[in-house]
Amino acid sequence: MTNATSILETLPPPIRTQADVRTLPRELPSLRIGSVPIGFPVVQAALSGYSDGPMRIVARRLGAPYTLAEVMIDKFILELKNRTRTRHHLFIADEEHPVGGQLMGSNPDDFGPAAQKLVSAGFDVIDINFGCPVKTAVGGCRGGYHLSQPEVALEIVARVRDAVPSAIPVTLKMRRGIDDSAESRDRFYRILDGAFARGAAAITVHGRTVEQKYVGPSNWDFLREVKQHAGSRTIIGSGDVFTAQACLDMLTYTGVDGVSAARGAIGNPWIFQQARALVAGHPLPEPSLTEQRRVMVMQCELCALNSDASAVNSTMRMFGIKFARLHPQHAEVRNAFATARNLDEWRGVLDRWYSSE
Numbered sequence: 001m002t003n004a005t006s007i008l009e010t011l012p013p014p015i016r017t018q019a020d021v022r023t024l025p026r027e028l029p030s031l032r033i034g035s036v037p038i039g040f041p042v043v044q045a046a047l048s049g050y051s052d053g054p055m056r057i058v059a060r061r062l063g064a065p066y067t068l069a070e071v072m073i074d075k076f077i078l079e080l081k082n083r084t085r086t087r088h089h090l091f092i093a094d095e096e097h098p099v100g101g102q103l104m105g106s107n108p109d110d111f112g113p114a115a116q117k118l119v120s121a122g123f124d125v126i127d128i129n130f131g132c133p134v135k136t137a138v139g140g141c142r143g144g145y146h147l148s149q150p151e152v153a154l155e156i157v158a159r160v161r162d163a164v165p166s167a168i169p170v171t172l173k174m175r176r177g178i179d180d181s182a183e184s185r186d187r188f189y190r191i192l193d194g195a196f197a198r199g200a201a202a203i204t205v206h207g208r209t210v211e212q213k214y215v216g217p218s219n220w221d222f223l224r225e226v227k228q229h230a231g232s233r234t235i236i237g238s239g240d241v242f243t244a245q246a247c248l249d250m251l252t253y254t255g256v257d258g259v260s261a262a263r264g265a266i267g268n269p270w271i272f273q274q275a276r277a278l279v280a281g282h283p284l285p286e287p288s289l290t291e292q293r294r295v296m297v298m299q300c301e302l303c304a305l306n307s308d309a310s311a312v313n314s315t316m317r318m319f320g321i322k323f324a325r326l327h328p329q330h331a332e333v334r335n336a337f338a339t340a341r342n343l344d345e346w347r348g349v350l351d352r353w354y355s356s357e
C-alpha cells in the first residue's frame, strides 16, 4: 500500500461522521515531505511557547518521526545573534533530524533571507506559517492574515522556494480560511494550488478558520475534501488530535497523508508510540508514573543544557502543569507544579507525586 487514499479503500464503508471512526488501518502509508522521508505519519506540530529543542528531542526519543520548532518571526530570525538567552532558537541537536523550522512575517522581502538562516542553522524543512490567528500576528499582517491575500501569500512561497537549496523542502501551514465565506474558501484553494505549483512539498491544513481561533471543532470533512482535491500532493491534517486514537481516526476519516499532533502532544509525548502501538494492534501503552517522572526529568535535563536555572524552572513548571493531566490526582499535582517556585520545589513535586508505583 503506498498512498493515503488506499487506507480508505481498506475500510468498510460508509463512515458517516467523525465520531463514528474507530476502525484501525491495518497498514499505514509512509509519509514523505519532498525529498525527506518521514515514515510513520504522525508528526509533532509547531507549538509556540512549547516546541523548543528539549520538547522536540523528547518527542523524537518517544517515537515522533518528525517535529517542528515553534514559529519564528522573520525579522527576529534575521536579528538573532549568538547570545545566551536567544541562541537556543537556532540550536538543533544531532538526534533531532529531520526537523522543520517555521517562519512567519508580513513582507515577502524578508522571508528569503530568514529562510536561508534557518537552513544554515540545520533545519531540514522550511515551513511557512499562514495560520496563526493571534491578534498581534493578524494585526501585523502575518500568519493567518495572508489567507486574505493570495497574491502576497504566493509571492512569499516563491521567494522562500527560490532562496533555499532545492534539496530542502518548503512546506506551508494553513487554516481552512479566514472565515466561513465562499470568498475565503476560494482564496484557500488558490493558495493551496498556487503553493504546490510553486514547489511546496506538503501543506498542513488546520480545519479551523482564523476567525474561529480554537473555538469549536476542526472540520475534518473539509480536510477530507482538501485531500480529495490534492490527489497525490501531500496533505497533513491538523485539529482535534488529542489522543493516539484520534490520530488514526483522522487518517482513516480524511485520507490525509499525515497527522500533526499539537495540543495532544503537550505533556503527552507518548502519543506517538501509542499511535504506533494501535496500528500494530497492540494494547494502548499507558505511561506509568515512573515513566512519566523519567521523561519529565529527561526534559528538565535537556532544558538545563541551554538555559539558566530560572528559565528551566519556568519552562518545567509550565510543562509539569501539562504532564499533570495524566496523573490520577491531576488537580492536586497541577496545583503543586503551578506553585513550585524553583527547581528544588519542582523536583519535590516529582518526589511527592511520582515516586510510588
Ligand SMILES: Cc1cc2nc3c(=O)[nH]c(=O)nc-3n(C[C@H](O)[C@H](O)[C@H](O)COP(=O)(O)O)c2cc1C
Residues within 6 Å of the ligand: 045, 046, 047, 048, 049, 069, 070, 071, 102, 129, 131, 173, 206, 218, 238, 239, 240, 241, 242, 261, 262, 263, 264
Ligand atoms: C499553544 C499553541 C501554540 C501553537 N503554535 C503554533 C505554531 O507556532 N505554529 C503553527 O503552525 N501552529 C501553531 N499552533 C497550532 C497547532 O499546530 C495546531 O494546528 C492546532 O493546535 C490544532 O490542533 P489541535 O486542535 O490538535 O491542538 C499552536 C497551537 C497551540 C495550542
